[in-house]
Amino acid sequence: MAPQPLIAGNWKMFGTSASLGEAKAIADGAACIRARVAICPPAILIHRISETLVGSCVLTGGQDVHWDDEGAFTGDVSAAMLADAGARLVIVGHSERRTSYRETNEIVARKVQAAVRAGLEPIICVGESLEQRKAGETEAFVTAQVRESIPDELIGKSFSIAYEPIWAIGTGLTPTLEQIAEVHAAIRATLKARLGGQGAEVNILYGGSVKPANAAEILAVDEVGGALVGGASLKAADFLAIIAAV
Ligand code: PGA
Numbered sequence: 001m002a003p004q005p006l007i008a009g010n011w012k013m014f015g016t017s018a019s020l021g022e023a024k025a026i027a028d029g030a031a032c033i034r035a036r037v038a039i040c041p042p043a044i045l046i047h048r049i050s051e052t053l054v055g056s057c058v059l060t061g062g063q064d065v066h067w068d069d070e071g072a073f074t075g076d077v078s079a080a081m082l083a084d085a086g087a088r089l090v091i092v093g094h095s096e097r098r099t100s101y102r103e104t105n106e107i108v109a110r111k112v113q114a115a116v117r118a119g120l121e122p123i124i125c126v127g128e129s130l131e132q133r134k135a136g137e138t139e140a141f142v143t144a145q146v147r148e149s150i151p152d153e154l155i156g157k158s159f160s161i162a163y164e165p166i167w168a169i170g171t172g173l174t175p176t177l178e179q180i181a182e183v184h185a186a187i188r189a190t191l192k193a194r195l196g197g198q199g200a201e202v203n204i205l206y207g208g209s210v211k212p213a214n215a216a217e218i219l220a221v222d223e224v225g226g227a228l229v230g231g232a233s234l235k236a237a238d239f240l241a242i243i244a245a246v
Helices: 015-030 041-053 077-084 094-101 105-117 130-134 138-149 176-201 212-219 236-245
Strands: 006-010 036-040 057-063 091-094 121-125 159-164 202-209 226-229
Touching: 006 091, 006 159, 006 202, 006 236, 015 036, 015 041, 015 057, 015 236, 036 091, 041 057, 041 077, 077 105, 091 105, 105 121, 105 138, 121 138, 130 138, 138 176, 159 176, 176 202, 176 212, 212 226, 212 236, 226 236
Parallel strands: 006 036, 006 226, 036 057, 057 091, 091 121, 121 159, 159 202, 202 226
Antiparallel strands: none
16 A cells, blocks of 8 residues: 655755744644655754654654764764654755765665664655756656665665656746656656565655645646655745645
8 A cells, every 4th residue: 555645844954943933833733634744954953843743743854864873974963863853754865965965876875774774764865957857868867866876775664755856946947747747657667676566655755846836736646645845844834735735
């Protein structure tokens, strides 16, 4: 049976303790009946937001994780630290990390291994640039990212893939519903080839300018099992409207 869709909010580098009120409003307003819901705040807020969410169905997640369990890595955060702070999930391989910090599929796969060791559920991001789309390379690029970012350690474990075209992130642009369906179908086929029956059950989220106004039609596309939401997850009213669109 396919898992419940997942609606995850990626707060990126936005928010301070003043944002705890938004998290509380999301916790109070999210029923989680048709979807699982998660907020991925900056690492420094995970502990306080996890405490704010106690008693609600909303989960907390990290936005990134180091590939080693501990060590001399100034400024980094380990999977065990995220879990200790209350996180249950973690975003890995977001395009902003792949681009700004040169994270390769190999690094992403190692981060996924670290997440699994700490019992965190990874959300693995993939997606093409505008140049790759124009060159007709989308499917080959994205499916290679999926194949190479999934380590064997994920066999039998819960995780999601988030398809996020780089040109749709934070731009207000979205692919057509047909384009979303095409890439999601290609990702599904890749997951089945890689993981057999388990590959049929993995949620494939869509991300990139998901808003209350377009959430229902995107979430209704074949093989879309949820959304990874950036900007629109920062305001409780918008995020709750997206959750209600499932
Ligand atoms: P956006 O970001 O919803 O602001 O486009 C999505 C993401 O980067 O996960």
